[in-house]
Amino acid sequence: MKRPWNWRRLNRAVHRDAGYLVAGLTLVYAVSGVAVNHKADWNSSWSLAPETRRFAPLPVTDRDTMAAALVAALSLPGPPRSSFRRAPEQIELYYDGWSVEADVTAGVAKVTRPRERPVLRDANYLHLNEPKGAWTWFADAYGVLLGALAVTGLFVLRGRNGLGGRGKWLAMAGILPVLAVLVWRWVNPA
Amino acid sequence: MRPAATTLLAIAAIAAASPALSAETKYGSGVGKADAVKISELLGHPEKYVGKAVRVEGIVTAVCAKRGCWMELASDKEFQSIKVKVDDGVMVFPMEAKGKVAAAEGVFTRIDVPADPKAGTGPEIVYRIQGTGAVIR
Numbered sequence: 001m002k003r004p005w006n007w008r009r010l011n012r013a014v015h016r017d018a019g020y021l022v023a024g025l026t027l028v029y030a031v032s033g034v035a036v037n038h039k040a041d042w043n044s045s046w047s048l049a050p051e052t053r054r055f056a057p058l059p060v061t062d063r064d065t066m067a068a069a070l071v072a073a074l075s076l077p078g079p080p081r082s083s084f085r086r087a088p089e090q091i092e093l094y095y096d097g098w099s100v101e102a103d104v105t106a107g108v109a110k111v112t113r114p115r116e117r118p119v120l121r122d123a124n125y126l127h128l129n130e131p132k133g134a135w136t137w138f139a140d141a142y143g144v145l146l147g148a149l150a151v152t153g154l155f156v157l158r159g160r161n162g163l164g165g166r167g168k169w170l171a172m173a174g175i176l177p178v179l180a181v182l183v184w185r186w187v188n189p190a
Numbered sequence: 191m192r193p194a195a196t197t198l199l200a201i202a203a204i205a206a207a208s209p210a211l212s213a214e215t216k217y218g219s220g221v222g223k224a225d226a227v228k229i230s231e232l233l234g235h236p237e238k239y240v241g242k243a244v245r246v247e248g249i250v251t252a253v254c255a256k257r258g259c260w261m262e263l264a265s266d267k268e269f270q271s272i273k274v275k276v277d278d279g280v281m282v283f284p285m286e287a288k289g290k291v292a293a294a295e296g297v298f299t300r301i302d303v304p305a306d307p308k309a310g311t312g313p314e315i316v317y318r319i320q321g322t323g324a325v326i327r
Binding site: 039043045046048063080081082084085086087088092094095096097099114128129130 | 249251255256257258264268269271279282285286288289290291
């Protein structure tokens with residue numbers, strides 16, 4: 001026998017299936033979200049950790065001569081892909097995926113080999129929509145599903161644990177910090 | 191839709207989104223519309239170009255490590271470079287770009303940086319390109 005139309009049953013089904021669909025990406029975005037919140041203090045995608053090396057000061061000449069002298073002084077693996085001078089005594093050598101910045105007069109070089117942070121770099125790659133293209137559509141669909149998950153979640157339960165009971169207080173507790181920050185922003189425009 | 195089909199669809203979407211392996215990578219709208227100008231010409235006669243769309247080319251000497259939201263290109267003249275800035279997330283220049291040759295297009299912009307008595311710096315004029323597209327090879 002056909003069951004009568006019941007919007008709560010449909011709501012539960014949408015909430016359940018949307019929950020399954022968004023679970024994986026929500027975890028990825030949660031990790032990346034926390035990481036990028038602290039981007040001012042910490043680079044969550046790349047570990048730079050430059051290595052400082054010292055060498056006997058070299059004469060300031062032309063770029064190619066200085067580059068060759070620096071390669072020899074630091075025993076670097078051959079000539080760089082390219083080089084650049086910011087100032088007469090400064091030279092930068094670029095290799096595939098790493099670089100050397102040196103002050104030849106001071107005899108100090110900084111060797112930087114950026115390394116992707118495992119998991120975090122991948123999570124940020126997706127969260128910040130670096131792939132573009134089809135990923136934009138996929139992530140938009142995820143956003144719609146996440147919205148559906150939130151709205152249907154409000155109506156899953158009835159009674160004292162539902163929106164009419166403690167649910168309304170918890171929902172308000174969740175939205176209040178958002179409203180407080182927005183009101184503060186309106187009162188104190190930049 | 192069957193759950194297995196949904197999973198396959200998701201995997202296909204991810205695969206389609208993966209950047210193609212290519213020696214040349216395009217960012218934003220790429221390059222090609224604006225006139226190519228030497229960076230030394232831009233910085234030598236900035237008043238001629240402020241507010242205009244320009245295309246420049248040079249070795250990438252630096253990339254924003256946090257968001258990939260800017261890159262710096264070496265000028266054809268020694269000790270000169272120019273920053274190509276994009277809005278966060280619109281384009282993401284990769285760290286691996288350092289040392290490669292890039293062509294970038296955008297609006298040549300003048301920024302008047304006010305004096306900062308705390309830092310002990312005076313007012314400064316900075317020129318940069320507000321990027322709309324780039325190609326790195």
